Amino acid sequence: MVVKEDLLLQKAYYEIEKNKDKVINDPYRLGYHLMPPVGLLNDPNGLIQYKGVYHVFYQWNPFNTSHGNKFWGHYSSKDMVHWKEEPIALAPVDWYDKNGCYSGSAVESDGRLYLFYTGNVKRKDGSRETFQCLAVSSDGVTFEKHGPILKLPKGYTAHFRDPKVWKKDEMWYMILGAQTIDKQGVIALFTSKDLYHWENAGKIAGAGMNGLGEFGYMWECPDFFHLNGGDILLSSPQGLEKEGDLYQNVYQSGYFIGEFDYENLKYRHGHFTELDHGFDFYAPQTFIDEKGRRILYGWMGITDDTEQYHPTIYNNWVHALTMPRELMFKNGRVYQLPIEEMKTLRKEKVVMNHIKIEGNEVQYDCVEGKSIELIVELLTVGTKEFNLSFRHEAMLSYDPSKKEISLKRRNLKTGYLEKRVCKISNLSKLHIFMDCSSLEVFINDGEQVMTSRYFPNPKDQTITINGDAEFNLSKWELEK
Structure with a gap:
């Protein structure tokens, strides 16, 4: 043996x-x-x-x-x-x-x-x-x-x-x-x-x-x-x-x-x-x-x-x-x-305060990457959806009228978009860890969590924001 x-x-x-x-x-x-x-x-x-x-x-x-x-x-x-x-x-x-x-x-x-x-x-x-x-x-x-x-x-x-x-x-x-x-x-x-x-x-x-x-x-x-x-x-x-x-x-x-x-x-x-x-x-x-x-x-x-x-x-x-x-x-x-130890991977912090969007889509060159940590703190939320798009392959949306957050990505077999939803009474904070092919979203300091793999174009590092909201944003590149 x-x-x-x-x-x-x-x-x-x-x-x-x-x-x-x-x-x-x-x-x-x-x-x-x-x-x-x-x-x-x-x-x-x-x-x-x-x-x-x-x-x-x-x-x-x-x-x-x-x-x-x-x-x-x-x-x-x-x-x-x-x-x-x-x-x-x-x-x-x-x-x-x-x-x-x-x-x-x-x-x-x-x-x-x-x-x-x-x-x-x-x-x-x-x-x-x-x-x-x-x-x-x-x-x-x-x-x-x-x-x-x-x-x-x-x-x-x-x-x-x-x-x-x-x-x-x-x-x-x-x-x-x-x-x-x-x-x-x-x-x-x-x-x-x-x-x-x-x-x-x-x-x-x-x-x-x-x-x-x-x-x-x-x-x-x-x-x-x-x-x-x-x-x-x-x-x-x-x-x-x-x-x-x-x-x-x-x-x-x-x-x-x-x-x-x-x-x-x-x-x-x-x-x-x-x-x-x-x-x-x-x-x-x-x-x-x-x-x-x-x-x-x-x-x-x-x-x-x-x-x-x-x-x-x-x-x-x-x-x-x-x-x-x-x-x-x-x-x-x-x-x-x-866990607290994840903070030791942080580098190159970007802070943007009092960002206000009203139906328009915005993209910031300083808010992009493949392996990043992103914190979005909502100051006000409008009546329309508030959306974050990750590298043109996944989207996180909050609908205040339905009190729900949805995560969409492309199905690997069919190529069509698919969706998962969780209920949230009032969105105040999103804490997002985006890696080369994964997303882990902590909602309202961990009240809800959404975890997914996704596979964007490796060269695409784009993150876009649109909808109706005012918020503070912090972003870190993360060491491998």
Whole structure:
């Protein structure tokens, strides 16, 4: 098995080296986001600050830009801004994970780093098996696999994955995204005293619970944490039907706010709220750092029928992670803010105060770029739409009469414009991070967020403004 693993790792590293020039020189390569060195990246995994160093693991297929057998890629950083590519953490070579080391989480115990992940096994008849597995490290870089620590319990299909582990007092808790045998999405809970032996504690959320009716056929990538008085469950339900402007993507990611009874292992919660209203956001995961901040990364992608049309596939890579975001819980909802460290990338500041536009379109030579940060503070808003156009390929609009913000971009498959919408009672501030091929829009200091990839002409750096508004504007070029 050691020889087999060595050969597979050598093959993966060869793919990185072989494609290095093509990947690095891709005009859509992002300036301040985590991306794969080659191949396909999706879910963030194992987020943790261990021995003072931040670690981000991620789902990765180094051999193709499709969703094949997944490895765990690995980046580390001292500041969440400048990153180091670490050796591959997990490779799918063992009997219990031979068809993929699927998503999971990380914890620290007794000075060691523990990775929990789902081992995926496909049988010859097309069916699958699933195992929750453990790997342990003393240095945060090299990992020893300990194999399965939890097998599939009765009552669930093999869609049973993505373990998220945390500790409360002297007990460890694990939740998993699951599908019941009657094809309903749920969250399953397990408990342990030693991280190796786990007891089934039943379901804590899902279809038919806490006032929910049917709510998707599978809940992926769960996370659970306490934040400023609320017990918050993140999940990514699959199979939700569109409801007006809600649930517009093929899969959704959002949260429930409630109260967890640790004595009786019951969770009471309210309604489901989407975390992001853009085109490309899925499988978010959080961790708490040494400063006490709850920080989130998401996959800046989605598995839909446009995925195969990403232009970066031509250069043998696809997808990225979002910027790291600090979470706040206030006014009954989760707010997302860029982490403070992002300010260290700022350079060449431009400030323009009391700009007034009345139906006309304006373009400022000093407000352009490929990798920039833009803050627009509204002083007054008129009765007409207020629009920002990004490099002639995406447009952000606020309609005060409808109290909504819309984001439009060109569909990669059809070439037609498509739109996502979020409701906002009163727009006061837009905080926009535009990278070479991404947009992350923080509305009213993180009350709402819209995240999307887009692929403009690489030579176009134009930003135009039109509509009816008066505002202050600040802009920074951002260091790569």
